[in-house]
Amino acid sequence: MSEYQYYEFRTVDRPLSEADRRVLRDLSTRARITATSFTNSYEWGDFKGDPVELMERWFDLHLYLANWGTYRLMVRLPKRLVDRRRLDGFLHSVDCVDVTTSGENLIVDILCEELEPEDYWDDESDWLEALAPLRADVLGGDLRLFYLVWLMAVEAGSIEPDEAEPLPGIGPMTGALDAFARFFRLDADLVEAAAERPAGTTAEDPLSSDVIRRSLADLPDREKTMLLARLAEGDSHVASELRPLVRDRQALQTSAARPAVAPRSAGELRAHADAIREAREREQSERREAERKRREAEELRARRARLDAIMQRGETVWREVETEIERRNASGYDTAAGLLLDLKAIAEERGTIGDFARRLQAIRERHIRKGRFIERLKPIG
Secondary structure, three states: OOOOEEEEEEOOOOOOOHHHHHHHHHHOOOOEEOOOEEEEEEOOOOOOOOHHHHHHHOOOEEEEEEOOOEEEEEEEEEHHHOOHHHHHHHHOOOOOEEEEEEOOEEEEEEEEOOOOOOOOOOOHHHHHHHHOHHHHHHHOOOOHHHHHHHHHHHHHOOOOOOOEOOOOOOEOOOHHHHHHHHHOOOOHHHHHHHHOOEOOOOOOOOOOHHHHHHHHHOOOHHHHHHHHHHHHOOOOOHHHHHHHHHHHHHHHHHHHHOOOOOOOEHHHHHHHHHHHHHHHHHHHHHHHHHHHHHHHHHHHHHHHHHHHHHHHHOOHHHHHHHHHHHOOOHHHHHHHHHHHHHHHHHHHHHOOHHHHHHHHHHHHHHOOOOHHHHHHOHHHO
16 A cells, blocks of 8 residues: 555635745645645655644644544644633543644644554545534634544543543534544544533524623623724634633523533443444344345245246246256356256155156266266255
8 A cells, every 4th residue: 555645734814925825835846725725645755844833834724644544633723712721621631632832822733643544535635624613613612622532532541431521511513523533533432422412502502692792791891892993903703702701601591491410431431332332233233134034035035936937837947957058158057057956946845856856867967078067966966
C-alpha cells in the first residue's frame, strides 16, 4: 500500500489576502489555495510547512489524515469566548488532545496516531466540510465535541471507571458530532450509550426571544455599547459571545422544571455500550437465521416444483440425460448430473431406488470413457 497524506486548512473569521496566499504558495506549488482554504495531498514526499504555525498565523480549522492510521483535527478559537476551566474539566485525563494559547486564541489539537489504516482517496475532501460546524457550536456554548474527546479516552481505558461523565449526556447527535465520531473511529456503541441522554441545552436548541431580551436587558449599559460598536465594526463573534449567556439563563429555567439526573460513570457507559453491542449482535444473528430459514424454504419450494415437473415428463427426462451427455462439454455434463440427482430424489420418494440404481449403472457403463462426466456422478452415488 503506497503512502498517502491529506492536508486541509480553512479560515473562517477572515479571508486570506493576496500576500498571505503568496507566502502559502512558497510552501507548496501543487496546493489548491483559495481565499479561505489551503489543500494538498501527497503520495510521496511531505508537506514543508508546520501545521501548528499555519494555524497560529492564518487558519481556524485543520484536518490531516494519513493512510497508515494518523488522524488529526485542529480548531482555533478566540480564547475570550471559551472558558478554559470548563475545557479542562473534559480534557484533564485525555492524552490525545493538546490545548495551547497563541496570542488571542486557543488551539485545540486532537491527534490519534494508531487507528486502523484505511483508504480515503474518494472522500477525504468531505471530512472537514462535515466537521467545520463544530467550531461554531463550541463558540455558541455547545461543548459536546469535548465530551466526545473524553469518550475517546474512556474507550482507550485512560479514564478511571468511577469518573463521572462531564455532561448529562450528548444527545441528540448532530451531523458534525457524528462525523467526528466516525473520523476518529469512536466505538459506535459507546457513542450510542452516551447519546441516550440529552446534553441539556445545545447549539441547535432554539433560543427563547423572551430570554434573549431579558438577558440583554440585564447587561450593563457600557457592555451593551461595546457589543453594539463591535457589531457595527463587523465583529463576527458578537453573536457567539452572547449565545452562551442566553443559553445559561435558558438552561436555568428548563433545569428547574426537569428532575435532576445523576451523571453516569465511565464504567457504567462502557457496560451499557457492551449491552447495546450484545443486543445488536443478537438481533443481527436472529435476522441472519430468519433469512437462512427463508432461503431454505424458498429452495425447498423450488425443488418441489422442479421434481413435480420432472415426474410429469416421465421417460423423456432419461432421454434428455443422454442428450446432454452427448454434448460432451461441461455444461451438458452438469445438466445431466443435475437431472440424475433429481431422478434419484424421486426414486427415493416412490420407493424405486433399486430401479434407479440399475439405470444409473447402465449410464455409467455406457459413458465410462467420459472421465469428466463420470467424476460428476460421485455425489449421486
